[in-house]
Amino acid sequence: MSLDIAPRFVSGNAASAPVAPALECLMRQLPAEALLSGDGIDARFRETLSAVPAVMPAFVMRPRNAAEVSLCLAACDAVRQPVAVQGGRTGFHGGERACAGEAVLSLEHMTGLSAVDPAGGTLSAEAGVPLQAVQEAADHAGMFFGVDIGSRGSATIGGNVATNAGGIRVLRYGMFRAQVLGLEAVLADGTILTSLKGLAKDNSGLDLNQLFIGSEGTLGVVTRACLKLHPKPAAECAAFCAVPSLSAAIALLARLRAALGPLLSACELIFPDALEGALALTGAPRPVAPAAFYVLAELHAIHPAHDTDGFSAALMAAHEDGMISDVTVSQSPREFRALWDLREACSGYILTLRNVIGCDVAVPPAKIEAFVPDAARIVQALDPAARFPVFGHLGDGNLHYVVETDRPQGVVEAIYRCVQGLGGSISAEHGIGIDKKPYLHFCRSGAEIAAMRRLKRAFDPNNILNPGRIFDPLPTTPAQGAAA
Incomplete structure (x- = not known):
């Protein structure tokens, strides 16, 4: 153009x-x-x-x-x-x-939302459509959208694609990447790329869609997405569990996955400081007796009576084996929502605190038991009075590692170095943006970052799209500029 x-x-x-x-x-x-x-x-x-x-x-x-x-x-x-x-x-x-x-x-004026295609199990949403609108459209059509995050009412589909949003049900439905069957995107020079066929299978060359998912707007602007929908669960059930140790929480996750398979749709971990803050913020009744940690597990049932009986049996066996010290299981949609409201109130509680550092990290689930005490020991060496209102997604290893401290110097880097040592990621679902850019090398090699820069130069040679996000471009020599 x-x-x-x-x-x-x-x-x-x-x-x-x-x-x-x-x-x-x-x-x-x-x-x-x-x-x-x-x-x-x-x-x-x-x-x-x-x-x-x-x-x-x-x-x-x-x-x-x-x-x-x-x-x-x-x-x-x-x-x-x-x-x-x-x-x-x-x-x-x-x-x-x-x-x-x-x-x-x-992209706030781009709010077009198509009708659900029941045969293909898809719908098409423009970039400015809130996530909640997609969830509601799927629900009204008797289907289900697999991603849910606390900011569902304001977070938009374009941003969800750009950051590869995750949320609470990655365990069953996968990240946002798994929900995308096609994209429309605009390159920096104005070129429009359209691939909205909604095909589950399309091996006709490179999958350009995948380049834009998680690229944080650095390669192109996503303007529309064809999204995959799932069968609506016949019933939902949640269990709020008190567990005596982190090892018990991890064992409980393994027990539930073995017993329920893909019916286990979420498994959240909540630290005591986070739960106490959420209870104080909401005034909600305490769901279980105080414990070292808490787990919120969710079942998406296909055959309600059979599946919920299996959920209850697995929880009872875990209790008998000492993995659970106390448990509350939802008996109605209202109780189900109340337990999830308490989990979501953890985020609201964090926003009321003044001196907090939040690190959205991921480690292999098997290494959470090593990460939590190691990170706490490192942070408390910098600030013995630090508190840890941590919560996150046990099922996929993603912790919102929140530290309340009035001595922030060095805390973030110390946490990220701990993550690096365990083969984890400094960003599980919120992206790198500008603020995490100095730490990218903790989880990506020099060769990987160099490859990202080459892609950026190919798609956006003048570096106008979200410049300085994720990484800085290398200085361009006159010879390189002519070659580009």
Whole structure:
């Protein structure tokens, strides 16, 4: 796509970014409501969940469809205007945070949602559709969408794809990657790639869709996704378990997986500090007696009577073998929701604390028993008074390792080094963004990072899409620039 734009650089901008030409070009091509600049930029475009405040964007683009996204990116690419891509702005690590000189591409006006295809078990959602809207559409059609996260009401499908969102039911349904059967995406130069066939099998060359999933908007902007749906569970049942030790929690997970197979849809681990905080925040009754740790297990039943009986039998056997000291099993949808509300209140409790560090990490499930005491020992050497309101997904090894400390210096790096030593990841489901970039080498080799940079240069040679997220590009020599 060729655009006739004469670059004029804005004085006083730290990055000397060519803001005005791209904006002027788009003003001739897009509706007035699709562009915001100056005092017309709403403060929400600098509001994110990450700890570092964002700057006011150079301008904001709000396209309504892929064609308008194409116009926006082509205009920006022509003058090398950096762009921060925003969905629901629920990320934790700065991927969507506007930096100095960046324009914002907001997908909030792209909210088209197709009807469910019952034969294929799919639906199509534009990037700005909230996750909850997809869940509800599937439910109304008698089906089920496999990913659920606490920010379901505001997190968008485009952001979920870009960060490869996980959530509570990865154990059964997999990460967001497993839910995607096709994508529409726009490259930095405005090229639109469309693969929305919804085919379960398609081996016609490289699967370009997979490159965009988890790429955090650095290779292209996802504008629509064809999503896989699952049969709706005939019944749901949750068990809140008190367990005497971490080894007992891990043994309980193994026992339930052996007894229930794929019917076990979630298995959460909650530390005492997190549960006590959630109870105080909500005023909910204590579900079980105090214990060293707590496990919340969920069954998605196919044959309700048979499957729930099997769940109860497995829990009873685990209790007899000392894996469980106390347990509450939901007997109704209301009780089921109440137990999950308590788990979700752990996140709400964390937001009430002032001096917290949150590390979204993953280690092999078999190594959680080694990670938890090792990490605590390292952190308490830096701050003996540190508290650990930790919770997370036992079934897939992902812990939201939260530390309450007024001595944060060195804590994050110490935790990540512990993760590195156990062959884990510094980011299980929230991405790298800007804030985790200095630690990427703890879980990715130099060769892997170099390969990522080569992909970035191939898809976005002018480095306009979410620049500086995940990794920094290597300096480009004149010879390399000519080759590119």
